[in-house]
Amino acid sequence: MRAHESVGRVYRRCGCRDKQGRQLGTHCPQLMSDPAHGTWTFALDLPATEPGGHNRTVRRGGFPTEDDAHTALHRYGAGRRIGISADPNQTVADYLNQWLTAKRLPSASTGTTSTSTHAPSTSAGPSRRSTTTSSP
Numbered sequence: 001m002r003a004h005e006s007v008g009r010v011y012r013r014c015g016c017r018d019k020q021g022r023q024l025g026t027h028c029p030q031l032m033s034d035p036a037h038g039t040w041t042f043a044l045d046l047p048a049t050e051p052g053g054h055n056r057t058v059r060r061g062g063f064p065t066e067d068d069a070h071t072a073l074h075r076y077g078a079g080r081r082i083g084i085s086a087d088p089n090q091t092v093a094d095y096l097n098q099w100l101t102a103k104r105l106p107s108a109s110t111g112t113t114s115t116s117t118h119a120p121s122t123s124a125g126p127s128r129r130s131t132t133t134s135s136p
């Protein structure tokens with residue numbers, strides 16, 4: 001099993017602000033008392049794409065129910081595993097089309113942990129002056 005399998009989380013937050021104008025986010029007291037307050041958000045921690053890089057956290061919010069957020073989270077995770085970035089706001093049909101397209105790509109089945117096969121090679125340095133050494 002892969003130790004790096006991303007685990008997402010789903011939580012509810014709102015746009016209320018305190019007296020200083022800062023968003024209360026998940027700390028709004030109304031979230032405790034009112035189950036319909038705020039919207040659902042999912043967050044997914046992604047491992048760094050390169051050694052020494054920083055982990056990223058993908059967050060998508062505005063889902064009306066916890067189920068919606070969970071569905072979007074699963075969809076995003078599943079899409080990531082086959083190398084596509086599933087936008088929770090796209091339609092299911094669009095998602096399936098993208099999924100089928102990705103399945104046809106031969107690179108999608110050579111399974112490594114990272115599904116992004118378009119990472120640039122780091123062997124070529126940032127400065128390119130290889131052809132200018134021999135002057136006429």
Ligand SMILES: [Zn+2]
Nearest residue numbers: 014016028030
């Ligand atoms: Zn609130």
